[in-house]
Amino acid sequence: MPGPPIMGWQTFGDQHVMRRVFFTAIALAACTSALALEPESESPQAQARVLAQEFVALLKPRLKQAMEEGGPTRAIAVCADAAPGIADALSTQSGWTVERVSLKSRNASRAAPDPWERSVLLEFDRRQAAGEDAANISFGEIVGNRYRYMQAQGVEPLCLLCHGKGLADDVQETLKQYYPDDWAVGYSLGEVRGAISLSTAVEVDSAP
Ligand code: HEC
Numbered sequence: 463m464p465g466p467p468i469m470g471w472q473t474f475g476d477q478h479v480m481r482r483v484f485f486t487a488i489a490l491a492a493c494t495s496a497l498a499l500e501p502e503s504e505s506p507q508a509q510a511r512v513l514a515q516e517f518v519a520l521l522k523p524r525l526k527q528a529m530e531e532g533g534p535t536r537a538i539a540v541c542a543d544a545a546p547g548i549a550d551a552l553s554t555q556s557g558w559t560v561e562r563v564s565l566k567s568r569n570a571s572r573a574a575p576d577p578w579e580r581s582v583l584l585e586f587d588r589r590q591a592a593g594e595d596a597a598n599i600s601f602g603e604i605v606g607n608r609y610r611y612m613q614a615q616g617v618e619p620l621c622l623l624c625h626g627k628g629l630a631d632d633v634q635e636t637l638k639q640y641y642p643d644d645w646a647v648g649y650s651l652g653e654v655r656g657a658i659s660l661s662t663a664v665e666v667d668s669a670p
Contacts (some may be wrong), residue, residue, distance in 0.1 A: 506662060507602050510611035513556055514600075514658045518615075520548045526620070534623045535636040541624075542640050546572060557662065562615075564656030568625075568637075568646035578605055579612065579659050586614045586654045596654045609664045612657040617649045625649045 504512070521544060528540035545562065546569070552560040565583050567573035575583055582601050590596050596616025603610060617625060624633060627648050637644050649655055 506609040506664060507611060509556070509662070510558070510602060510609070510660045511600075511613070513552055513558055513560055513660055514611075514613040517548055517552060517560065517562075517658050520552075521545055529620075529623075534630070534633045538624065538633070538636045538640060542569075545569075559659075559661045561659045562656055563612075563659045564646060566645035566648075567656075568641050568644045570641070570643045573656065575659075578610060579657070582612050583654070583657060586612070586657060590614070590616070590652070590654045596652060599654065604664060604666065605661075607663055607666050608661045610659070610661040612659045614654045614657050617651055617653045617655050619651065621649070621655060622651065625655055 521541075524540055524544050525537055528537035549560045549562060549572075552558070562573055563575040563579045563583065564573050565575065565580065565587070567575075585601065586596070586599050589599050596614045599614035599616075601612055623629070624637070625646050625648075627650070629637070629647060637647075646655070
């Protein structure tokens with residue numbers, strides 16, 4: 463993917479430096495996680511849950527800090543690098559494939575769902591519309607020789623600044639620079655913005 467323009471990005475301007483920082487952050491976070499302690503003893507579903515939580519726990523503080531430092535336009539710059547960086551670092555560290563997907567993607571090169579993800583996302587929308595809290599919506603199953611799991615990400619007040627309706631002009635402008643093909647706007651509170659999608663190879667019993 464062609465890299466987005468770097469704006470106001472000083473501390474972590476170098477991709478490699480950033481990766482190192484994330485690996486360190488993840489190594490530290492991993493010390494306390496069940497995943498790092500007993501990876502084999504946990505069910506794939508439990509491992510997926512820990513990874514999904516870890517993704518949010520790593521990204522959200524960075525997002526909030528960037529918002530406090532320089533508002534949403536600064537946070538977009540951080541998110542553009544940090545979110546894919548965290549997904550990749552978690553994948554490398556865990557051996558799982560960790561991604562974020564959406565029916566209305568912002569990062570078209572990473573977030574377009576495959577057919578299984580698309581059908582799960584449609585089901586998540588139905589479940590949310592029927593009254594379930596997006597934060598509690600998840601689904602996992604074995605598909606072929608992989609265990610696949612998705613955890614919905616619901617729209618909270620913070621998210622509306624960059625994914626809501628009637629975005630501020632400078633936010634729209636910055637988003638356009640990074641994501642000319644951005645569909646991830648117009649959301650309302652509580653809706654399913656997308657999902658963290660995880661998968662890992664499992665041994666499937668082929669006996670009839
Ligand atoms: C400061 C602006 C900003 C805020 C606030 C924000 N996001 Fe995003 N969001 C982005 C950007 C930028 C991307 C694209 C990141 C990338 O390139 O992977 C993105 C991508 C995503 C994606 C990945 C799928 C896609 O469309 O690319 C999900 C899911 C998502 N955001 C959910 C949320 C949720 C849930 C919240 C609130 C808790 C939130 N976002 C708050 C800017 C923001």
